[in-house]
Amino acid sequence: MCVEKTPWEQVVDFHGHTCPGIALGFRVAQIAQRELGLRPAPAAELLVKAETQSCALDAFQILNKATCGRGTLQIKEKGKHVYSFQYSGTDDLVRIALKGDLLARVAEPASFPGPRQRQNWVLETIQFILTCPEEDFCTLRRTPAVLYNDTAAPRWTTCSVCGEAVRTDHAVQTGEVFKCLTCAD
Known part of the structure; x- marks a missing residue:
């Protein structure tokens, strides 16, 4: 009997382990999907621009089908957990910026007394990221804009x-x- 994996399990399998970074990406990817809705046309692709390189990007590759190889995931390192999403052929752009208080709350401590304490911290932090109110998680801005020209x-x-x-x-x-x-x- 074959059991299909949940989206969370697919993301964790692709990334290789569970961590707060992958949970951040998972939550951002879900928000983007909700905000942009269904594809406007069968050939439309979701374009993603990330302003930092982090574990979060692996969630976008699985959930949003955006990859660097196809040019639908671009990383412009600016040191900010800010992600823009847009379907190709549209000018409806969603910009998601993670809040500083959230990032400070989920930053990994410099050390732990032992591996069990670190494991507990990881699990508690992931649970916090996935369940905190959206207004504490990020700011969301919709603008008419063109993210980038994916045909050039x-x-x-x-x-x-x-x-x-x-x-x-x-x-x-x-x-x-x-x-x-x-x-x-």
């Missing part, structure tokens, strides 16, 4: 220092000369 093909150039191919939107340009970010440092 990237343009490529050659780094003038190392000779390797680099996307022009990831290169530093001085006059007619391009340098990859590695060589520009």
Whole structure:
């Protein structure tokens, strides 16, 4: 007999373990799904922009089907737990920002007396994240905007220092000369 896994179990299996970060992503992904509703067209894809790289992103890959490889999950590291969601072909954007008080409450302590105490902290923190009132969890803003153009093909150039191919939107340009970010440092 085959038993289908719950969405939570699917996310944990993909991520490899349970942790507060994956619970944050799970909750954000559910809020985004609720706010955006069903796909406006069969070919529409959910586009996600994350302003930090964290465990939360794995939940978006499973629940929202957004991946870096397909270009539907983009990470622009700004050190903020802020996530924007939008279906392709629409201008209805949902921006979800986690609250600072919440993030302070769920930050892992520097040490624990033992492994059991850490395990208890993880389980209690996950339960808190998944059940705290939404007004204590995040702020939500809907705006008409275009998250990013997922149909534009990237343009490529050659780094003038190392000779390797680099996307022009990831290169530093001085006059007619391009340098990859590695060589520009």
